[in-house]
Amino acid sequence: xxxxxxxxxxxxxxxxxxxxxxxxxxxxxxxxxxxxxxxxxxxxxxxxxxxxxxxxxxxxxxxxxxxxxxxxxxxxxxxxxxxxx
Numbered sequence: 001x002x003x004x005x006x007x008x009x010x011x012x013x014x015x016x017x018x019x020x021x022x023x024x025x026x027x028x029x030x031x032x033x034x035x036x037x038x039x040x041x042x043x044x045x046x047x048x049x050x051x052x053x054x055x056x057x058x059x060x061x062x063x064x065x066x067x068x069x070x071x072x073x074x075x076x077x078x079x080x081x082x083x084x085x
Contacts, residue, residue, distance in 0.1 A: 014038050
């Protein structure tokens, strides 16, 4: 049987860990979230994942001519399929 998490014990165990507090208001109710950074994640992997996601977002979604590029691609595919038929 697994031991139930006791938030007060957890806080004592991770007293030295950096803490970040954020307040959220959802449907008029205030929620306070305390994040304890205990170092259990592989920071290199996390940073690589963030960098890859950001790079893809910039290439795919933040290009000013992105809509034009999509339309050009659709037109090219349509023209190619019509000439192939």
